[in-house]
Amino acid sequence: MISRRKILIGGAAAAGTLIVGYSLWPDRRRAHADRLAAKSGERFIAYWIKVADDDTVTVVIPHCDMGTGIFTALSQMAAEELDADWSNMRTETAPPDPLFANGALVEGFALSHAGLSRESVPAFLQGSVLAAGNRLARFADIQVSGGSSAVSFTGVYGIRVAAAATRDMLIAAAAERLKAPRNAFHTHSSRVIHSPSGQSFRFGELAAAASRLGPSSRPNLKPKSQYTLVGRAIPRIDIPTKVNGATRYGIDVEVPGMQFAAIKISPVFGGQLVSVDEATVAGNTGIKKVIKLNDAVVVVADRFWRAQRALDALAPVFSDAGNAQLSSNTIRERHLAALDQKTRKPEVASGAEPGGRAAECTYHVPYLAHAAMEPVNATALYRTDGTLEVWAGSQDGLGSRAFCAKAAKIPIDKVTFHLLPSGGAFGRRLPGLLNFLSYAVQTAVALPDIAVKLIFTREQDMRHDYYRPNVASRFSAKLNPDGMPGSWVNHYTTTDDANAEAAHIVYDVPNQTYNAVKVVTPVPTGPWRSVEFSWHGFFVESFIDELAHLANRDPFEYRRALLQHKPRHLATLELAAAKAGWGTAPAPGRARGIAMVECFGTIAAHVAEVEIAAGALKVHRITSAVDCGLVVNPDGFRAQIEGAIVFGLSAALHGEITIADGAVENRNFPDYPMVRLADCPAIEVHIRESDAPIGGGGEPGTPAVAPAVTNAIFAATGQRIRELPISKHELTAAG
């Protein structure tokens, strides 16, 4: 799926055609937008931008806040193009309406772009709902916060352009008023100024007139050299209410008369509810109803703890759907066996010069849960008049609205979906992973006219996730006599039609062969921060390290030699190495490892410094260099990389969801450990700007962490970790 890459590069090269998509927003749509999302005194001027009489500019953001700082970054991009005063900027979450869908954006883009089919949508929009086929029909219902796309896609192709169009229209309104040519005006600090006379108008004064004008077909985008807001570490607008408990997440919603629901889903994948003895809890304080769903039992009560305790007292019987034998060990073996079948023939030698050494290595990664801090939950109110109202955090407001309509078997226009901030998501709340909405809606339908807040306990959240898949990868390579690889053969398993881009190496190696083998299991899987890159990054960056050692080369120098054709990658790798002191001796007992992964348009290179003392691994420091092209908010971006590193480190060190007897064994945080303050390394992030198209921020920091650490472990001990997590292995310091 090179399509995503193509579309971004194409978009950057052909911004003019892209803009046509925006100018096609006809008046009636603007009026519709005003009805949906404008308050008194406000009006939409272009897509996503409202200007009010009092100069307030509101950016209507088609994403949810899950902690990545995008409301600030997108607002910064809009203010920059508008020349709006930062203090006048506000944000709102876009209504879950097709008018504000990603699809409208992509469609406008794709249609105006010769040579690209409507199928050529970016990979991040090709979620699991799309993989099922019939892409375009569902395309319109997508409003995704995922794929590290908010800034690099919505921002670059959407909000920035809309803001520039808005500015042009405000100027046009001023020009009309003064009967002066448009090019006699400039903008500054929320005013349109007639340059020769100095006469000026507030944005608010011009908003009504501007909204009656047609949007410019080619708005003037500011050159980077004139940026004053983009590139600045403006404090995040969402933080003040996150230090005093005021931010209302999905779980905090309060609806009058609301009841609470606890759920127990069949522990065995695919199992169905056979029986449950409701008499056990009948008459308990506050219990409203026991609801039997196909694969779950729900208890509704006037308080959550009452519902939860009653549920714990029930002993529901579930069928095993024939999955009682399923285990993560047997699944692992199936993946390895699938590779054995594909790699029986020796394929190492093809193309490489004779005489060099050869290597064949197999790697494996386990299932992982998202385990966001806010357990998944949703509040739903189904009314007997056939309408449904739902409150939840989701990574796709519009898709969630459509999903809820389907779950309640009512038309989408009967559904109101309130998109609320999420206490983390990391992929867990993307389309295709919305079981919490399904159960909440089923519960609401069973109890009409009563709002019910369904909260998964941590145990249900962990055992009924959609896991980062358990997959394996086998490489073989032959080195030329000079030690450089002369061939690269990679067979890997996938659980679905995965994005092939992630396996492909950036290194200059001839004779590359890739082959994906699909292994299907009943275990639900889904996107997890950095998706396929989270495993291919570990596989590829481990194997290239192995080749470096086989060739008796320094792993950094070896990679450098293979990156001469990729100046941006080379410079990022070199920056990480330099900042980490690569080439100097680390403190006694410590060793370093290096790895680099590009994903979502951003390159991240990490150097891990580790120590193994008394069998225990200590990761002291991770030094990172990152190139995302242009950075909108350096501090917010840095925070994303820091967080992504910790996320990757938790997975590398401890992360493993195990399955036995058809069910997930992990129940709560003690069985699924993660990095805490005491074991969090020092993290340094060095941002490198380049002329590359703006890249993503949320995910790219994750994939290179595991291989940087395992490569460092090899440097320290000679032990090569080929299966994650590291905690499965006994480590011994080199003597």
Add this chain to the structure above:
Amino acid sequence: MQLNVNGNPHVIDVEPDAPLLWVIRDELKLTGTKFGCGIGACGACTVHLNGKPTRSCILPVSAAANAQITTIEGIGAQGLTAVQAAWIRHQVPQCGYCQSGMIMAVSALLAGNATPTEDELGAAITNICRCGTYTRIRAAVASLAAGGAGGGS
């Protein structure tokens, strides 16, 4: 039963073994205190009980009946505390869900030890932040220690 929360007395009618967390959230409607794990393992539900950091999801409400309970809504009622201000200065939160508990735990620690070492901080603060804001928490606490300003409620 009477509960003293953030300096205000509340009379509530619940089972004595109801978890304090849910009483705070659903009876008193103070939703800044979060549900994370239900077993006292993650710290998202941390409140102060007579100044001591306490994981409210595993505490029966009866055990808090005669105590002064402080929640995230209480510590900053008279304006931001030094800890909250440091959290903003260092742009600590990402999703923010764990931060109420984190701020409560750190505030209690600093009230007793204004200049914790990194090891003391790590040992005392075992709250989970899935967004991985730990390095910023460390920096924020270090800045408070350097400035001599403690947290506290």
